[in-house]
Amino acid sequence: MPRVGVRPAAYRFCRRMPFTFAEGTLISRPMISRTTTPSDLSASVARLRDLVAEAASILPFTGAGISTECGIPDFRSPGGLWTKTQPIPFDAFMASARTRAESWRRRFAMQAHFGDARPGRGHRALASLYRAGKVPAVVTQNIDNLHQMSGIAAADVVELHGNTTYATCLACERRYELDWVKARFEESGEQAPECACGGYIKSATVSFGQAMPVAAMARAEELVDRCDLFVAIGSSLVVWPAAGFPLRAKKRGARLVIVNREATDFDEIADLVIRQDIGDALAPFIAD
Ligand code: NAD
DSSP, rough: OOOOOOOOOOOOOOOOOOOOOOOOOOOOOOOOOOOOOSSSSHHHHHHHHHHHHOOSSSSEEEEEGGGGGGGGOOOTTTOOOTSOOOOOOOOOHHHHHHHHHHHHHHHHHHHHHHOOOOHHHHHHHHHOOOOOOSSOOOOEEEOOOOHHTTTOGGGGGSSSEEEEEEEEEEOOHHHOEEHHHHHHHHHHTTTOOTTSOOEEEEEEEETTTOOHHHHHHHHHHHHHHSSSSSEEEOOOOOOEEHHHOOOOOOOHOEEEEEEEEETTGGGGOEEEOOSHHHHHHGGGOOOO
């Protein structure tokens, strides 16, 4: 059941943040209860095909689940990374050189996953719909750059949690490549490097407690308000702002589809829930 509450005054990336709508409307019951959850993959694909055909503007909203078949583990699934290691909040990164070094150590340890990953079937399906003019842009919580690699223009990938394939200075916003950071890290005996301006260099991702990117949030909200089909793919939909989007889209009259191998809090208000593997569900939409 969706939770009800008050949206934070400033956008911050936070866990299980209660939410409301921009207009202040509170909704505590499903708006429409006509969810279908076909047990069979081909029935799911057929229903999704109909919804895609009927839609003029589809907004895919993607989470870590779309990239698991590419070799990048998600964090929340059973056995996921967060069952082993807790993420480093932004305040902790800022407060301690030792924590900044630990953050970089973890990032380089993940390089085997992120560095070799190539777009999967879900990415390729969305890129096909983008090329067909059905999808104006993708809003993603992912930080892996795979939507861009699948052929979607970088300007049309709205990254809510940033991008882990490069780094930036938190003070002057200068961009740094990871190879450069790694070389400095190793030659300094594993000290986190700093920018020439004195600012801390951090992977270009949004940590818990860090301000959300304002422009990306505004673009995402605009896309949510314009779409007539919102498709949440591989997101557990438990963190703010992700949790607000399906409801917002629904309130604006869009249809809602959720593709996730596990149940989410929003299944009740969805028009279609596909509780299947993302690659299997979206592969039929690959056009190349
Ligand atoms: P999340 O909350 O989006 O959870 C992933 C969801 O995908 C889960 O609900 C899981 O049931 C589902 N899922 C996983 N593989 C699937 C599959 N093959 N088919 C169907 N459903 C599948 O994300 P998270 O893992 O909790 O990560 C939290 C944050 O950490 C993300 O929002 C992101 O910023 C970052 N992250 C990014 C990546 C990436 O860029 N690939 C990977 C891990 C974490």
